[in-house]
Amino acid sequence: MSALNNTHYQPPFFILKGIPGLESAHIWISIPFCILYVTAVIANSIIIFIIKTEASLHQPMYFLLSMLSGTDIALPTSVIPKMLGVLWFNSREIYFDACLIQMFFAHTFTIVESGILMLMALDRYIAVCNPLRYTSILTNPLFVKMALAVFLRSVLVITPIPFLVKRLPFCISDVILHTYCEHMSVAKLACADIRVNIVYGVIIALLVIVLDILIIALSYLLILKAVIRLSSKEARVKAFSTCTAHVCVIAVFYTPMLFTAVLQRVGHTLSPYVHIIVANLYLIIPPSVNPIVYGVSTRQIRERVRKVLCTERAFPLKDT
Known part of the structure; x- marks a missing residue:
């Protein structure tokens, strides 16, 4: 009986494997x-x-953009520093509770970003x-309510996930075959039935991500219908141009997400490192591309x- 109890426990920490099969290339991959x-x-x-200091940009569209930028800082920050520690310094240990916290923030900010993109489409x-x-x-009051609703929705739907993982008994294996504490990568280490975790993950995908995508698609169908009705070609071009950046950001965010979901379902013959690299790119590509898209x-x-750059050229800093 004692031996049985010793094989079912919650480890004090997990070991992050990094990218299995590419250990020798960790340094190069990390760059x-x-x-x-x-x-x-x-x-x-x-x-x-820029949005904070420029009064003319204090509009809902730009407030949403500032929220997106804040999320794009928080999302990779919840994962990338520890990942670089694994790849650079072989610092693979992560405490059990720290793993759950990382899991919570990584998934929460992913849902927040999806919600912000949905609000931007509206x-x-x-x-x-x-x-x-x-x-x-x-x-502004309606905007604040919608933004708060998106944030609370994300927190409420993700909060059960760490508890669903914490309730699981774990066996001897404590090595996570990933660069961070992704929900299913951790749950698969448990020596118990994880169907509840799987079902809840599918429910989140259907009721949150798919719903956001449907709202975004419907919004743009209505936009397309309205633009086609415009009699002036210049008016149509102007209307489309106001949506160009957002459409690019949507594509950058959801394409890797859908690709990752497809790989998890049908990519069993692929090497594990393909899944892991794609999952990490999904967390870092959108945050690094979004500000460039909107900036351009x-x-x-x-x-x-341009105004800031011209000011610096006209009044260069002098040595004191």
Whole structure:
């Protein structure tokens, strides 16, 4: 009986394997991830600073963009620093509770980002289909309520996941075949039935991610219908241009997510490192690309950056 109890326990810590099969290339693999992470933090910080300091950008569209940038800093920060520790310094241990905390934040900010993209699609729908009523419909109090609802939804749907993992008994194996504490990668280590974890993960995917995608698709179908009705070609081009950046960001965020989901279902013949690399790219590519897309596509942000650069050239810092 004592031996049985010793084989079912919660380990004090897990061992993050990193990228199985590519251990000899960990240093080289970490370089692009590090560059992308630094780019994400710096570029998104610039976006937030510009929106905060430029009074003309204090509008719902740009508040949503600042929320997206904040999420794009928080999401990779919950994963990448520890991942780099694994790849650079072989610092593989992560305490059990720390693993659950990382799991919570990684999945929560993923759901938050999906919700923000959904709100941005609704914002573009109102701006294109009801431009004259835009400010009266999307008021600041309504915007705050929607943003708070997106955040609370994410917290509420993800909060059960750490508890579902914590209730599981674990066997001798404590090696996570991943670079971070992804829900199912940890749950699969348990020596118990994990069908509840699997079903709950599917429910989240269907009721949150798929619902957001459907709302985004419906918004853009209505936008397309409204734009086609415009008589002027210039008006149609202008209407489409206001949505270009958002469409690019949607593609960058959801494409790797769907690709990861497909790999998990049908990619069993592929090497494990393919799944892990794709999962990590899914967490770092959107945060590093989004601010560049909006910086290039949004005239107000481009002009603000140009203004800052011109000011520095006109009044260069002098040595004291």
